[in-house]
Amino acid sequence: MSSYKHRMAEGAIKDFPKIKKDYDSYKLMLDARALAGGGCIFDERVDGGGASDSAGERYMDRYNDPVLRKLQALVEGIYLAFNSLTSTERRIIALRYWQNMEVPSIARELTFSERHVYRAMNGALCCLYRSVLEVQPLLEDWRVGRLK
Numbered sequence: 215m216s217s218y219k220h221r222m223a224e225g226a227i228k229d230f231p232k233i234k235k236d237y238d239s240y241k242l243m244l245d246a247r248a249l250a251g252g253g254c255i256f257d258e259r260v261d262g263g264g265a266s267d268s269a270g271e272r273y274m275d276r277y278n279d280p281v282l283r284k285l286q287a288l289v290e291g292i293y294l295a296f297n298s299l300t301s302t303e304r305r306i307i308a309l310r311y312w313q314n315m316e317v318p319s320i321a322r323e324l325t326f327s328e329r330h331v332y333r334a335m336n337g338a339l340c341c342l343y344r345s346v347l348e349v350q351p352l353l354e355d356w357r358v359g360r361l362k
Contacts, residue, residue, distance in 0.1 A: 223342040226353055227311045230292050233356060237285040244279060284361055288352040295345030303338035306331055 296304060305324065309315045317335075321328045346353070355361050 219343040220336070220339045222350070223339040223346050224311065226292050226346040226349075227296070227307060227342065229353070229357070230289075230296075231312060233285070233292070233353075234289055236356070236361070237282075237289050240279075240282055240285055244282060281361055284352050284355065288349050288356060288361070291345055291349035291352070292342075295342050299338050299341060300334075303334050303341075306334050307338050307342075310335060 296307070299307065302324075306320060309320045309323065310317070315323070317328050317331050320326075321331045324331070326334075352361065
């Protein structure tokens with residue numbers, strides 16, 4: 215039986231591929247809008263064109279969209295926590311939640327005991343919980359459709 219902390223971390227990890235897809239799609243939509251709306255990146259001078267802002271700052275101003283910033287914070291909040299796990303924990307989490315493999319199959323593939331897989335999964339979910347808790351409001355907004 216999993217605890218509330220584990221279920222919260224599991225939910226965020228299961229949703230991460232969809233969140234990342236929404237982030238990439240939204241950014242692509244902003245790129246298309248910038249290109250179609252006359253704000254073409256290619257029309258701007260690379261050296262800044264006499265403006266005080268650098269070309270990089272002007273480019274980033276295009277993405278000063280509140281939805282994109284929230285999606286980016288959500289993606290980074292989950293992904294950075296995932297990257298802080300050990301390579302074994304990352305592999306187990308990826309196989310379990312993104313490849314939908316059962317624990318016995320994961321144990322066979324990684325040549326670990328099932329007990330070791332459960333322990334690593336438990337440790338990983340505990341580590342992920344704090345980071346997920348920090349982005350929980352954004353995660354809830356994404357789940358109800360405010361960030362899509």
